[in-house]
Amino acid sequence: MTIIVLSSLLIIGLVLLLAEVLFVPGTTVVGVFGLAVSLAGVVYAFLSFDAEVAWWITSIAVILNLVAIVYGFKSGLWNRFSLKSSMQGGAFDGRTDALQIGMPGKTISDLKPIGKASFGDVVYEVKSENGFIAVETDVTIIKIENNKILVK
Structure with missing residues (x-):
């Protein structure tokens, strides 16, 4: 039963972190919640297993979370959300340049x-x-x- 709870916490945290990086970037709520769930899984590992096994679980969880973050940044998905053009023109665009006072x-x-x-x-x-x-x-x-x- 402890393996199921532990793996559920770690998988849910990883999925939420991936969702933050890939699907809802910039909100940070989903990512922070994913990291909190992953951290809860690590704490649960230290409470349920001996220290050596808990450290292995922690290192695997950290590596998977880092891989998820790096993959999210390198996947190019952020390019779809970034601004690539800027507005041209505006209020002072030279419409009155041909006019003079006294005209x-x-x-x-x-x-x-x-x-x-x-x-x-x-x-x-x-x-x-x-x-x-x-x-x-x-x-x-x-x-x-x-x-x-x-x-x-």
């Missing part, structure tokens, strides 16, 4: 206080300095900051 334009929608205005042939979202500006009104850029265009 004239014309609203193509009402600015209440935000709307659309055309500068050259390009349409931009702009914000009025003093609230409402009607459509087809001539405007001038007074400030460009963080891709936000302020007009009057």
Whole structure:
């Protein structure tokens, strides 16, 4: 009966450790629980057998657990979970590089206080300095900051 309990503890600990490394990496709960069950198996071995047999069981359990961890890292499974690309672009991507303070334009929608205005042939979202500006009104850029265009 002690062999069955001991082997069950060691096998369950090894399976949980393998599950942590192969199937649910990064959670650490399953891996810590697997190591705790394996440690409980080793403690049970020292309580149930003499010291020489318990040390053999401990060394075999440690070797199997280390092999499981090394196999998990070398199997390449981690590559499926790793980030291989990065986001490009963002809020400051140079959309307003062609604009200058003092540049004239014309609203193509009402600015209440935000709307659309055309500068050259390009349409931009702009914000009025003093609230409402009607459509087809001539405007001038007074400030460009963080891709936000302020007009009057």
